[in-house]
Amino acid sequence: MAENEITFEPDDRYNAFLTVCNRVSHGKGKLAGITVAVKDNISTKNIETTCASKILKGYVPPYDAHVVELIKKEGAAIVGKTNLDEFGMGTTTENSAFGPTLNPCDTTRVPGGSSGGSAAAIASGMVRMALGTDTGGSIRCPSAFCGIVGLKPTYGRVSRYGLIAYANSLEQIGPMARTVSDVSLLMQVIAGYDRRDSTSYNKPYTHTPKADIKGLKIGIPNEYFGEGVDPKVANVVKDALTQLEHLGATTVPCSIPSMEYALAAYYVICTSEASSNLARFDGVRYGPAADTKKSWHDSYQEVRRAGFGTEVRRRIMLGTFALSSGYYGKYYAKAQIARENVRKDFARIFSEVDVIVGPTMPTIAFKLGEKSDPLSMYLADILTVPVNLAGIPAISLPCGKVAGMPVGIQIMGKPFDDERVIDVAFAYEQAVK
C-alpha cells in the first residue's frame, strides 16, 4: 500500500454512509490523512451523489464542490458520503430513500437531521471529521442529538458551489467533529472567497481557538427557555451558562419577539426556493432515465412522482403554492418581511452583547418514528431556524445529558464573528474536560 493511501472498512451499523470509499489516497497538508465524511448533497467528482433521493440514484458528478476541492488539496481522505433527509428536508434523517440513520448513543433514536449521517459517522468514531450542511439547523440538530460539535458558518463565508441546493438563501456548508479544535481546523480549510459562488465573501478563517472569555457578554433570549422547550434540557443549558459565568462571562436577558413568525417565514422561504431548485430533476440529463416513448410532460410527471419521497413532494407543493400569482404577496413577500425583522432583532441584541446562547434543540433525540406528523417535526426547528434567517454563525456543542442522551448548547454570534463563537465553545469545552 502506498504511503499516502488509507483503507477504510467501517462497521456501519448505523447506516451513516450511503457510499463508502474503501481505499483512499490523499495528499499532504493541514488535513493530511484525516478521514473526512461528506454529506451526500455535496458534489464529489467520480463519487455518486444522491441527496438520499431515488431521483438522483446513479448520478456521478463530473466536478467537485469547492469545499471538496479545498479539503482534498489539504490532504483529507474522503472516505464516504453520508446519509441525510432527502435533499436535506427533515430533522431526523428518517426521510432518506435509503433508510434512516440510527443514533449511535441509542439506536432506537434518530440522530437528528438532516446531516444525521455525518453526525453518526463522527459520534461512532468511524471518521474524525465531516462536512454537513445547515439550512434550518441541519448541522446543529444532529450535532446536539449525537453529542458532537458542529458549526453553521456565517452566510457567505463558505462557498456553496457544488452543494445541491435546497434553499439557497438560507443554507451553508459547515464543519462537524468531536472537538471544537477539529471543527476550527476544518473551518480554516473550507472558508474563504470563491468566485463561482456570487454570494460568497472574502473572509477567510485563519483562527486558532482561544479559551479566554473574560468580559464576554452573553445574551439569554427568554424565547429559548420558554414554552415548547423541555425544562430538563433548559436546565442543562442553564448549568452550562453558569459555567461560562465562572469563566468570566456576564449574562443579560434579552428577547427576540420576531421568533413568533420565524418558523412560518422559514418554511415559506425554504419551500419556495426548493420548489424551484428541485424542478430540474426530470430524468432528462441525470438520475434514472425518463421514458422517452412518452410525451415530455407525461414522462416528467412520472419520473418526479416516482423519484421524490413524500416529504420532498410536500415541500415542493407548499413552495409552488407560496410562489403562485395571487399568493406571492401573502406568503413569500410576507416571509421576507418577517425575515428582515429577525435580522433586525439580532442586530439590536448584538449591539449590546457579544454572543447569544440557548439550547440547540428543545428536546433530546426523538425515538425513531416518533415525529410522524410533519407539523410537530417542523416545530422542533424553532431554536435553529432564526440563525439561518439572519445569516449569522452558530455552533452546537455537547453540554450535558438528559435521560442518558446528549444535550447541545447553541452559541450564536454576530455576522462574520465565527471566530468568537468558536472561542466561547472552546472555552466551555476546555473547562468541562
Add this chain to the structure above:
Amino acid sequence: MMTNKEIIVGLEVHCQLNTKSKLFCGCSTDYRSDNPNTHVCPVCLGLPGAMPVLNKKAIEYTIRVAKALNCTVIKESEFSRKNYFYPDLDKAYQITQYDKPLAEKGELEIESDEGREKRVSITRVHVEEDPGRLVHMGNPERGRYSLVDYNRAGIPLIEIVTDPDMRSPKEARKFLNKLRATLEYLGVFDSEKEGSLRVDANISIKGSERVEVKNITSYKGVEKALTFEVTRQKNLLRRGLKVDRETRHFVEARGITQSARSKEQEHDYRYFPEPDLRPLHVQSWVDAIPLPELPDARRSRFMTQYACSINHARTLTGELRIANFYEKVVAPDPANLNSIAATWVADILIGELNYRNMSVDSIDAKSFTELLQLLKKGIITDKNGVELLRIMLDQQLNKQPCETPQAIVTRLNLAKTASDSNALSKIIYDVISENPKAVEDYKNGKNGALNFLVGQAMKKTRGRSDPGELNRMIVEKLKNREE
C-alpha cells in the same frame, strides 16, 4: 372604412448580445458551426450544485443599449427566476429580470408612415439567459423524438419592450430596422447570426382586445405577421365578431398566425428573486461607458461630409456594415467618388446583395472602388457596370477565384466602344439596313421605333455603348439618309 390610425402595436424584442462568453459561465458563445452540446459546463447544463456568475461584459453591453435608447439605469436591479418546465430549459427556470429591470423609460426615433420623425417609447430593457434548443427528429411513421442542444443555453439576451406606440406593421418594421442598426453600431449585436433576434408583438385595433403574436424570428416576419393579424382582426370586426384576447404563434413558412393552445397561456411563472445572485448596483457605471457614433449622427455626417441626399444617407447608414463599406469605398478619392458611390451602393449593390442573400462583408471595397473608377472614367457603360458587379458577386458567391474589375473588362471585352470608331458606324449601318420596317415606322413619326433600333444596336455592342450616344448617332444617320 378604418384608417391605420386605429392600429396599435407594441413590441418585445429579444436580441442575443455578442459577448465572448455566456451570461453566467465561461463557455464560448461561438457555437453555431460546432457540434451540439460542445459549449457546455456544469453551470449552463444546470447540473446540481452549479451556480451562476454574472458576466460583467453583458451588463456593460446592456447599459450601452440603455444609454443609446435614453433609458434610465435603475439604482438597484435584480435577477429573478421564471419557473416553467420545458426540455430545453435545463434548470426548469430561466434567470431573467422581472420587477426590477436594469433600465426603463427610454425612446427611439423612427420615421413614421407619414415620413415625419416619430418617437417610440421604450418601456424597459432587461437582460436574461437564452434557453437551449430542441431539434425535432424522426417522422410520424417511425416515431418522432427530439434532441436537446444546450450550446445556446446561457447565451445573454436583452429584452427591449416598447410602449404600444406604433401605428402600422410597416412602422413596426421600421422600428426594428432602426433598433437593429442602433444595436449594431453599439457593437453589442450581430444581426447576421442565425436566430439572434426573436420578436413578440402585441397588436390590437383600437377599442378591441389585444393579441400577442409570438415566435417571429425575422425582420420581414414582423411586418408579415402583423399585416396578417390586421387583416384577420379587421375581418372579424367587420363581420360583427369579437377579437379574443389570446396568444398566437406566427408560422413563418405560411405567413399566418395560429391560436396557441389555451394551456400555454395559463402559465404561472412563479417569479421570485434569484437567491444565487446579488442585486445589481450599476447606475454609477453609466457615465464611464462611452457611446460610439449612432445611426442618426452618422446620417447627418454623411449628408454634410459626402453631400448625400437624405434618402441615400438614410439607406447607407441604416446598416452598420453598409455604412462602413461606403466609407471604405470612397476613402481613396472622396471628392470624386462620394456621389457615384452613394448611388451605386444604395441603389444597386444592396439590391444585388439581397437577391443573392449575401453580406456586404463578402465584397472587397477596393474592387468596388475600382469598378466605380471605371464608370467614372467612362471606360464602361452603366449597363456593363451592373453586369460587371454581378460577375464579381457571383464569383464570390460560388467561391471562384475573384478577378479584378479591370481583368473582367479585358477578358469579356466590356469596354465602351468609342463613338467615332468604324465598328460602331458599321453596327448602326447594319441595324438600319436589317430593320426597314422600324425605319419606316420612325419616319412615320412612331417614337417607339427609335427605341427598338437603339435596343438592337445595344445588343450588337453587347452593352458596351452608351444608349444616349447610340440614339444620337442613329437619328443622325437616318437624317443623313433622308437628305
